[in-house]
Amino acid sequence: MTNRANPDAIRRLREAFAANRDRRILALGTTCAGKSTFAKEFPEALDQDELCWARLAPPLRDALAAGDWSPANAEAWAAHVRAVMAAHRIEPGRPVFGTELTDCDVIVYLKVGEATLRERAALRGIPYETAALHDARIREAVAGSGIEAIEVDA
Numbered sequence: 001m002t003n004r005a006n007p008d009a010i011r012r013l014r015e016a017f018a019a020n021r022d023r024r025i026l027a028l029g030t031t032c033a034g035k036s037t038f039a040k041e042f043p044e045a046l047d048q049d050e051l052c053w054a055r056l057a058p059p060l061r062d063a064l065a066a067g068d069w070s071p072a073n074a075e076a077w078a079a080h081v082r083a084v085m086a087a088h089r090i091e092p093g094r095p096v097f098g099t100e101l102t103d104c105d106v107i108v109y110l111k112v113g114e115a116t117l118r119e120r121a122a123l124r125g126i127p128y129e130t131a132a133l134h135d136a137r138i139r140e141a142v143a144g145s146g147i148e149a150i151e152v153d154a
Contacts, residue, residue, distance in 0.1 A: 005037045012152045013038060013108065017095055020106045025095035027152075028142065029110030030135035032120035034154045035097035038110070048098025052084045069130050074137075099134070101141045109142050110154040 017025060027045075029035050039047040053061065060076055069077075081100040090096050090104050101107070112120070112135065121131045142149050 005034060005041055009152050009154050010041050016108050016150045022092050023105035024090040024092055025106045026104035027095055027097045027108040028138055030138055031126055031131050032117055033110040033112045039097040044094050046096045048096050051088055052081050055084055056080055107142055107147050107149040109149050109151045111151050112154050
């Protein structure tokens with residue numbers, strides 16, 4: 001597997017972004033969904049991880065970098081992202097690719113099939129179960145958000 005974005009997903013993202021250019025768009029996906037890779041295809045886009053990671057306190061950053069996504073660490077990360085994103089609000093025409101639901105008008109959910117997620121997680125040294133649990137939490141947040149959601153196979 002290479003670090004190239006799925007061309008069909010890029011096309012679908014372009015369509016979603018164009019159709020919603022006057023709205024605040026959050027492209028939301030689990031770890032290994034390709035968010036950073038997709039973000040590189042859209043110069044106007046922001047990567048939530050890049051905005052938040054540098055501002056993360058070293059103990060938590062070190063734990064997460066080592067793969068410790070325990071429930072407590074995952075919640076600490078989510079709280080950190082919410083705080084950072086409150087100061088860096090999503091703007092129309094500047095979609096954000098991220099892992100945490102924050103204030104937006106439209107969600108583009110980056111759906112990754114089980115086999116693909118297993119492969120990508122293995123390549124990154126992340127336990128599949130961690131990525132799958134994170135994805136389940138994201139799907140639950142999207143479903144309960146009441147925000148319009150567009151699904152794109154990543």
